[in-house]
Amino acid sequence: MKTHILAFTLSITVCFGARAELKFDKTELELHPTPADKQAVGHFTYLNTGKQPIHFKSVKASCGCTAAQSQKDEVKPGEKGEVTATFNIGDRTGTQVKTVTVETDDAANPKTVLTLRTIIPQQLEITPTFVFWKQGEKPDPKAITVKVGKEFTVNHIKVTSSSPDFQTKVEETGKGEFKIDIQPKETNSLLASTLTIQPEDSPKVFYATARITGAPTAPVAPAAPPAPVAPKAPTVPSSPAGQTH
Amino acid sequence: MKFLPARQALILAAFALLPGVGQAIYFHDKISWQSPIPRSELVSVDQARAWGENVTWVDARPDQDFARDHVRGALSLNEDRWNELLPQFLAGWSPGKKVVVYCSAESCDLAREVAERLRKEAQIPDVFVLEGGWEAWVKKNR
Numbered sequence: 001m002k003t004h005i006l007a008f009t010l011s012i013t014v015c016f017g018a019r020a021e022l023k024f025d026k027t028e029l030e031l032h033p034t035p036a037d038k039q040a041v042g043h044f045t046y047l048n049t050g051k052q053p054i055h056f057k058s059v060k061a062s063c064g065c066t067a068a069q070s071q072k073d074e075v076k077p078g079e080k081g082e083v084t085a086t087f088n089i090g091d092r093t094g095t096q097v098k099t100v101t102v103e104t105d106d107a108a109n110p111k112t113v114l115t116l117r118t119i120i121p122q123q124l125e126i127t128p129t130f131v132f133w134k135q136g137e138k139p140d141p142k143a144i145t146v147k148v149g150k151e152f153t154v155n156h157i158k159v160t161s162s163s164p165d166f167q168t169k170v171e172e173t174g175k176g177e178f179k180i181d182i183q184p185k186e187t188n189s190l191l192a193s194t195l196t197i198q199p200e201d202s203p204k205v206f207y208a209t210a211r212i213t214g215a216p217t218a219p220v221a222p223a224a225p226p227a228p229v230a231p232k233a234p235t236v237p238s239s240p241a242g243q244t245h
Numbered sequence: 246m247k248f249l250p251a252r253q254a255l256i257l258a259a260f261a262l263l264p265g266v267g268q269a270i271y272f273h274d275k276i277s278w279q280s281p282i283p284r285s286e287l288v289s290v291d292q293a294r295a296w297g298e299n300v301t302w303v304d305a306r307p308d309q310d311f312a313r314d315h316v317r318g319a320l321s322l323n324e325d326r327w328n329e330l331l332p333q334f335l336a337g338w339s340p341g342k343k344v345v346v347y348c349s350a351e352s353c354d355l356a357r358e359v360a361e362r363l364r365k366e367a368q369i370p371d372v373f374v375l376e377g378g379w380e381a382w383v384k385k386n387r
Contacts, residue, residue: 091327
């Protein structure tokens with residue numbers, strides 16, 4: 001009995017002893033880009049602790065939004081290097097987890113999964129980003145809540161409607177929250193408006209949409225789709241026709 | 246002596262169980278056999294096609310994939326250009342219409358993420374993720 005347990009324990013020890021020769025310092029990284037950043041870059045450093053050179057077979061990211069590459073194809077014994085993962089933030093929000101799968105000819109550990117966790121700071125959380133009235137419905141105001149992110153301070157927000165057919169009113173409700181009341185002048189026509197919401201003293205612009213909806217088969221033209229956000233040159237309609245607060 | 250093999254088997258099974266338990270604790274939030282999308286939020290290709298005109302198709306893949314090919318009538322809505330594309334989607338959406346979001350395959354996350362933002366941020370109801378994604382659609386439409 002004792003012999004069997006000893007043999008089993010030995011086999012486990014041998015298994016753990018046959019570690020990967022390509023050793024990554026960290027297989028998981030957490031990145032905290034600033035609101036102005038367009039990309040977040042993770043550097044996964046490694047060392048070849050073995051006695052044989054290791055060759056990369058492939059370095060693949062889990063998503064088209066992430067580009068991953070190794071600096072070299074071959075890693076000599078004792079050599080250091082890094083796999084770089086570049087995550088394009090785009091219009092993403094919140095916590096984004098992407099993986100990079102690295103395949104090598106290292107027999108002990110041919111596949112390593114690297115995890116890139118990116119925490120995208122959210123200056124304003126807008127809920128909902130879309131309000132609508134059915135055609136003919138009573139044109140009562142609808143509320144949009146704007147919540148300021150924990151790590152930010154916003155005392156005022158500016159709201160601009162792309163259409164004069166919708167009126168907006170901003171109210172500060174305290175605790176870093178604002179309430180936007182939006183109301184159409186009438187609901188008989190198929191109207192739409194893009195609300196541009198901008199924190200005071202910030203180039204970052206946020207959007208919400210208001211629409212009068214018709215029958216399921218009667219779409220209307222998009223309501224002045226906003227241009228991509230440029231942090232240093234905010235895109236605000238040049239001559240806002242609606243309400244500004 | 247009679248029970249020795251059984252005891253050995255039990256001890257070995259207990260040893261084998263240890264890494265499994267460890268993994269289940271450490272990776273409790275991403276257990277591989279659990280789909281991150283609840284069954285009720287998934288729709289098969291056949292079921293979505295049966296909805297006919299009452300569906301807005303949303304392609305969550307990157308722009309270049311959408312440009313290459315997409316479900317006829319689908320709108321592109323991805324998180325790379327969310328602020329720019331969302332108003333175009335909302336312009337075509339109507340109350341009562343179902344929304345089916347797809348990305349390239351079963352394993353991709355893009356459709357789930359886009360569907361979640363449509364539900365939570367825009368508060369659009371009846372948003373589903375296409376089971377098997379674009380690959381499943383192509384298979385069924387060969």
